[in-house]
Amino acid sequence: MRRSATAYWIGFSIILALLIVAPLVLPEFWRRFVTEILIWGLLAMSSDILIGYTGMISFGHSVFFGLGMYCAAAALLSVKPPNLWIALLYGLAGAAAVATFVAFFATRLREIYFSITTLVFSQIFYVIIFTWTEVTGGENGLAFSQPPLSILGIWSFRFTPVTLHWFVLAVVTISFLVLRRVTQSPFGMVLQAIRENEPRARAIGYSVERYKIVAVMLSGLFAGLAGVLYAIQNKFAAPDFVFFLVSGEVVIFNVMGGVGTLVGPVAGAAFFLLLREGFSRYFTEYYLIPVGIIFTAMVIFMPQGLLGFAKRRLNQ
């Protein structure tokens, strides 16, 4: 146990160091690519709290992600001068509010009914955002300029791709450490108990519904954080990101990487984006045909995902 913990932190440090150095050595395209992997990885990680730890497949993560994005956009467009931290605050508040709302309804239901309800909520918010043109910009979305990175109100820098990458990396790393701590806390243990056997968790005396609501809120909060990061990186918010296909992709990241591991979904996001990149060179917009086939095959033959598969191989 002790040795594997040491190995874990050594591995973690190596990967972190590689990610810190990455933007300095990679060409422009791949630098951006790695930053995107981190953002999508954070979104996937947030969804893992539900899929992997509580056993609820959410098809509503695009809502939390999208609300984070739109609320950050609202802050950047309305508050003068644009402030990064206020955008972050707005985004988190928006995502948390909508997550509470969705959680209130969706957590009363189990299994596929939970999935369908979250899916329906993502459609509701998509329709609202798509049709409410005066506020959300409708189909065109909202465009804004990137806020400067201000620290303690004293220093203020313009983001370069490299500093943006480091900023994203810092946020994602802190989120990872927080989420890891949460999953190992008594709260996280209760969530896993719910996943393993809900009636038993209830019989022991845990208020299952309350735990589930908090899990969805927590998950939504970090999904919103990913949305804010994505908005800051790309300087726009678009309704496409609220559409439930994004939620579907998040589920794909999780399954590909391995649910219930937190690191797995990030690896899954990287794997998916690499596959997309590779296949779109040959298949252009039809990359989802091979990627979809690989995903379906992985559901059938590799239910533990890449990470689970690798772990089992290493243990042999």
Next chain:
Amino acid sequence: MAIPLEQILIQTINGIVNGMILALVASGLTLIFGIMDVVNFAHGDLVMLGGFVGATTIATTGNFWLALLVAAVVIAVFGAVLQATTLRPLIGRDPLTTILATFGISLVLQKYAIWQWGPSARRIQEPITGNFNLFYLQYPWYRLLTAVLAAAIIGALYLFLRYGKYGIWIRATTQDRVMAQAMGIPAPLVHTAVFAIGAGMAAASGVLFGPLGGVTQNIGLDFTLRAFIVVVVGGMGNLGGSILASMFISLLEAYAALIVSPAQAVIVSFIALILTLLFRPTGLFVPTPK
């Protein structure tokens, strides 16, 4: 705001016509769910594929009825292959994994459709072109024919399930898989057959829908969502409930479209779904479980 009576009547007829098409899709979905706990995310895409196969057949032969038959048979065979290769290995695992697998299939089918048939909408030529006067509208006979055809197919399915030998096999497997197998019913084959029937019905609704809205690769998602709503509102795995729920949801949307834009009318059915799930999660149109 007063809405003229004739508009309400027109929307009632529209609602019933759309409801019958939806019922055809949803009854396949609910049959599949009832028998093997598979939530088929790709069901709407089978509708879409059926529409495209039908459109291609009409383009080559010019015969609507042949197209209906060809689409249903081709997609049924395709469905059987799909079930045997991707869903059969998942039997006995968590039902949630079937959502994932069929979601993957759905993505593949959508992209395949763009690749094969292109992004533009295919319109299927209706077999009868006459209109009749409905207040100030020229209402096409074809719309009514659609409702009748859909009802006929559902009726045939009902009779088959009620009286046919294989229909009884299907019902037996739905009720108790293990016991049915003990009685000598080949349950895996029944599963494949049910998936094929559901797929065939989806394809038929795709062809019937073709003249009304045109076939694009996007209609699949829409049908999947609406069929999900209907199946949950009607009670998972309950055939009669799904048909009533299709009518209910379609009428609700049709009336809502009088007041708000059609895009927003969809929200009404979403809200109906959420209310159903909260207050009567077993479905609106089933007897209260004891």
